[in-house]
Amino acid sequence: MTKQRKAIALISGGLDSMLAARAVMEQGIRVEGINFFTGFCVEGHTHAIRKQDQRKQKRNSALWVAEQLDIPLHIVDIVEDYKDVLLNPRHGYGANLNPCLDCKVFMVDRARQWAEEHDFDFIVTGEVVGQRPKSQRKETMPLIAAESGADDRLLRPLCAKLLPPTLAEREGWVDRQRLYDFSGRSRKPQMALAAEFGFDEYSQPAGGCCFLTDANYAVKLQDMWDHRPSRDYELDDIMLLKVGRHLRPKPGFKLIVSREEGENNFLMGYRKQFVHLFCTSHPGPLVLVDGELPREDEELAARIVTRFGKSRDTARAEVELVRPGEPPRLLNVASMCAADVPQSWYL
């Protein structure tokens, strides 16, 4: 009796990995999916926080893809291990702080480990030669296979015909002739294959699925690193970079100002860990202080708080300042208007 071959497919939630998994399922391979959570995933986070976005239907794209494929999906928390990938990328960063090539090597390596632990035969990704300038090039394909340790157990069904045969093809587990030769940035071949497979709905994230490719996010992350003794970070640090306005009036501290009710509620969950301020005389946002707020800068911080509430239109306002472990104090300060806040403070 022929052994049932098994593949673990990296499922991002996008179309390519969905098609790649389906392509090998079509050949009788048992496929399960694996998805990695780095903490930088765009997936749903800001939507979950901001009230205006909470009305929209939210879904985890990778889970949705798994449902369409009818395969189990293993979501793996790699937040801790991913730090080394981000902080020390051997192949450098892309346009922003995205270590895409190291990231791909890391994820394929983790999938390889999972496959070994669970007795799976090979690994499937949705990579396409020439699709991404940093990580999906003809030269990087063998590099990813080698550095991840997956070697020829890594199959890219969408561009397999453009690459040397892998173990799964040589052993006849999959028929190479029924794989594909997609290349370049065009999405037309994928869309045609999606139609052939009967997928009429799929995720096509315009801005990518990782905050590290986002220029605005990268500025805030770089600023955080520049103003701390170490570039190490915790999950809360990188989550807070996704929320609110960030202003750095002095090198030693920055303010995180909620922009609406949803963000306010989210930041409330952090208030016991941070020095925080809010206006008591007028409606306004909750503001967290990240860093060390010197006593002599308390008034400045309180004045900035007034800029972002109804107090901006008044001469003076009362702001409550809370330092964890100390009684709250009320500060009566001159309000700031928009013009009083230099643009250079905004991150």
Place this chain on the structure above:
Amino acid sequence: MADEKIVDARRLLCPMPVIRLQQTIARLAPGDEVDLLSTDPGSRRDVPAWCRVHGHELLSCEEREDGVIVTRVRVTDR
């Protein structure tokens, strides 16, 4: 008698509630039941989806007055 567990994923954003549930279920036996506490509205959708793809039984999913979503899952042997 089934072993009952509680996974506290309050304040965690998706997909962390699913990951916490997944980690707990990996240690449980078929027939065990687990209650997941979460506050991210996305978990109302993600947790049932995760249960469906893994074949676990979703027994209930309700939001309490304090905004905490309680999802009860029975582990299967799939």
